[in-house]
Amino acid sequence: MNSTEEYEKRIPEWSDWHWQIQNRIMDTETLSKWLPISSQEIHDISQVLKIFRMAVTPYYLSLINPNDPHDPIRMQCIPSLQETVPCPHDLLDPLNEDGDSPVPHIVHRYPDRVLFLVTMECSEYCRHCTRRRMVGEEDVAISDQELDTACDYIRSHEDIRDVLISGGDPLTLSTERLETIIRKLRAISHVDIIRIGTRVPVVMPMRIDEELLSMLKKYQPIWINTHFNHPNELTPYSERACQAIADAGIPLGNQTVLLKGINDSTPIMKEMMLKLVHNRVRPYYLYQCDLSRGISHFRTNVETGVSIIHDLQGYISGFAVPKFVIDAPGGGGKVPICYDYVVSHDEHEVVMENYAGKIYHYPEPQHQ
Numbered sequence: 001m002n003s004t005e006e007y008e009k010r011i012p013e014w015s016d017w018h019w020q021i022q023n024r025i026m027d028t029e030t031l032s033k034w035l036p037i038s039s040q041e042i043h044d045i046s047q048v049l050k051i052f053r054m055a056v057t058p059y060y061l062s063l064i065n066p067n068d069p070h071d072p073i074r075m076q077c078i079p080s081l082q083e084t085v086p087c088p089h090d091l092l093d094p095l096n097e098d099g100d101s102p103v104p105h106i107v108h109r110y111p112d113r114v115l116f117l118v119t120m121e122c123s124e125y126c127r128h129c130t131r132r133r134m135v136g137e138e139d140v141a142i143s144d145q146e147l148d149t150a151c152d153y154i155r156s157h158e159d160i161r162d163v164l165i166s167g168g169d170p171l172t173l174s175t176e177r178l179e180t181i182i183r184k185l186r187a188i189s190h191v192d193i194i195r196i197g198t199r200v201p202v203v204m205p206m207r208i209d210e211e212l213l214s215m216l217k218k219y220q221p222i223w224i225n226t227h228f229n230h231p232n233e234l235t236p237y238s239e240r241a242c243q244a245i246a247d248a249g250i251p252l253g254n255q256t257v258l259l260k261g262i263n264d265s266t267p268i269m270k271e272m273m274l275k276l277v278h279n280r281v282r283p284y285y286l287y288q289c290d291l292s293r294g295i296s297h298f299r300t301n302v303e304t305g306v307s308i309i310h311d312l313q314g315y316i317s318g319f320a321v322p323k324f325v326i327d328a329p330g331g332g333g334k335v336p337i338c339y340d341y342v343v344s345h346d347e348h349e350v351v352m353e354n355y356a357g358k359i360y361h362y363p364e365p366q367h368q
């Protein structure tokens, strides 16, 4: 198989994101042209495709090591028969986003911010996606009328100061369409922060072009959150994309999902977090895997996440350590779960453990 660099030399359109999205690999026949797969795998993948869709950009597929059946990129984008195995805890809408949706496309759960789902389309369908109930069914984006309704809702709720544009992947929209959405939000005076949640820097980094960045720069303050899950995803292409975003003055955060067999170990997480901060991406959240349908094989014990963060805290720069959270099933929002460094605490003192496990005492003030 060829590396990404070789494909780039052979395929003139390689660095054109429109070509990447138009040439997404969506069926087993095309897949077998790109990647050596056995007839058993073709059979298994076909079973999954009856329930869940597949789409992978040629770029992301080129990162797979074809000789490794447990390749972390492969496991994130190529369907596995395990997706068809139902689990008793599986939920169609694990975060009750539909229940917290006052108007179509808006999820209003927290006092000062909303999630705004502007498209159901992604450039790659992650096998571990939380929103598979709506993502990967049909590539539909918000209509003009729905956009107006959503903006009316935000305009009439003055407490909303932060709008998180997500989906699907908002950066699969044309720059022009995205600008229409952002311009409307920017025209609402109480909207302060506009955030974009996107996996594009990881799966289609050529989308981060000058046209997009110069458009976004007009509507500051804009923040971008991306979704790297493994150090192998940090390639010269994705690193360039992240650095271009940072150079445009847009702070960049990263949300990682803890995935069994992919990134559930301290050395892998440490390597990724250090690579992210090297590229000026601030690790933001590490998510415990949700209860979406057909993804239970990716779930680790909660303890795994707690101990990975404990292994990082204190050993690497503080800003390279994300917050480990469980997005509470039923719509409770993100709950931080962390190692308890407090050994005991009474009115006289706190007894605490430091990062390396040594015990320290801090006396409480006695004049109260």
Ligand SMILES: *Cc1c(COP(=O)(O)O)cnc(C)c1O
Binding pocket: 107, 108, 109, 110, 113, 114, 115, 164, 334
């Ligand atoms: C994650 C999320 C947000 C943003 O939460 P932050 O903790 O501010 O990043 C907002 N609304 C919903 C519904 C969310 O799931």
Ligand code: SF4
Binding pocket: 121, 122, 124, 125, 126, 128, 129, 130, 131, 132, 135, 167, 168, 169, 198, 199
């Ligand atoms: S990019 Fe996000 S919304 Fe799209 S499939 Fe992946 S996790 Fe789901």
